[in-house]
Amino acid sequence: MKVYNQNKLHKRLRRQVGEAIADFNMIEEGDRIMVCLSGGKDSYTLLDILMNLKMSAPVHFDLIAVNLDQKQPGFPDHILPQYLQSLGVEYKIVEENTYGIVKEKVPEGKTTCSLCSRLRRGILYRTATELGATKIALGHHRDDILETLFLNMFYGGKIKAMPPKLMNDTGEHIVIRPLAYCKEKDISAYAQLKNFPIIPCNLCGSQPNLQRQVIKEMLNDWDKKFPGRIETMFRATQNITLSHLCDTNLFDFKAIKKGDTIVNGGDLAFDREEIPAVSFDASNIEEQNMILWQEVN
Template sequence: MFFSNDPLFRRIKRSTGRAIGDFNLIEEGDRIAIGISGGKDSYTLLHALEALRRKAPIRYELIPVTIDAGFPGFRSDVIKGHLQEHNLDLQVEMTDCHGIIEQKLRPGTSFCAFCARLRRGALYSLADRLNCNKLALGHHLDDFIETLLLNQFYIGRLAAMSPKLLADNGRHTVIRPMVYVEESDISSFSQRYELPVVDCSCPMAGQGDLKRQRMKELVNELAAENPHLRGSILHAMGRVEPRHLLDRTLKQF
């Protein structure tokens, strides 16, 4: 990899490797499907995991996969071309998420949330066919923090993401190895090496999740005052003290 000696990439790779060790994300003989959306996060995850795999003391396989949701204009060929430049093969799964959404989306239901569920189901099905026992996703530190705040502010519960979680189907383990990697580092890496970011071509693209965007702005505002904010919140997620909370299922009052 031509960027393997870049200090920025080494920092990303080191943080990813630390998360793998801390949460036992990758084990001997794993066959891991990596969801490649064409965005900066999934590209960065793939390159970090591939660099780590080459020097790992254990044997495991990485299988990059892309779900084509059927939106006109989606350029899976651009993703495939980038991976071929790095001697990696891409599995593309063609779906009709677009048509299903148009037919079955109920009024008032989130377009993006429905699409995400359909894509995730397609990922699980593809992982089954490829005999993968794990699915790696490109969520980073900021995603964990924003999800925590969204759940507190809008749902009324203390929950974020888990770096390692058994899927609802009971067959696959979802891993998020970039839990320690800040989005700013991923953005810098993507821009520095001009990673070919591909738009999903969704008709709702650009509208985004306004609540998540507000959480992102809030974190950036607070981080300007406290540079250690992200690390502090991440540390808090791993240091839960039930006796100082109100959950009656965790504590007898």
């Protein structure tokens, strides 16, 4: 049964990674992909699937796994080299004491994620240049993308998420996220079945009340109460109607004049019948009425 479940998950993840690569043209002939490996379930899964795809892909590409050893106390620095050697994949361990810098610069009790992320990003970009990598692959998945969307809406006042493919600020590096279509729960199950040697992050993962953790819990709660909602929300990021939002920089609302061609269905977008019905539980009618109101308003 374990082998069956592992094969089933592998096929699903492989298909979803392949779709993302094709949809966004993530990997091209002759690419040298630097796979950023943290020691967590996501990056292990990313490397595993890419190594498998490499054997049958219609284009030739090379992989090099890179881990940044941030010199965290107690970090088991032997695990990743042993694992990568067992795979026979090219790899590089980069040693930089970002842990010490973060602890020195960030006051006790404050979240370390922002500074840590900037330091890691700079080091990884430098390493990609040194290694001649044409793409940098990160292990962010579908749930990470949605969490970032809500973080930006709730705390930044922006509709903005993690793109599956982007050019960095200097224009020197292309970053890809091949797991963009993959569910975190599938990745977690796959990592457990594959028995990856997970290395926990004790720098930021244990910090309580992180905004991202609050968003994650909210989405997980929605997923339990309303099956399919997460999938629908992710599809929404691929189905954007600019004429029905409010950004005057992206859509010329001022140019709309009487008699013009109707844009994106005009006011038909607000018709109530287009919104799926909500199932009711008679034992809790008041709560269900509130849910329905929130859905249609």
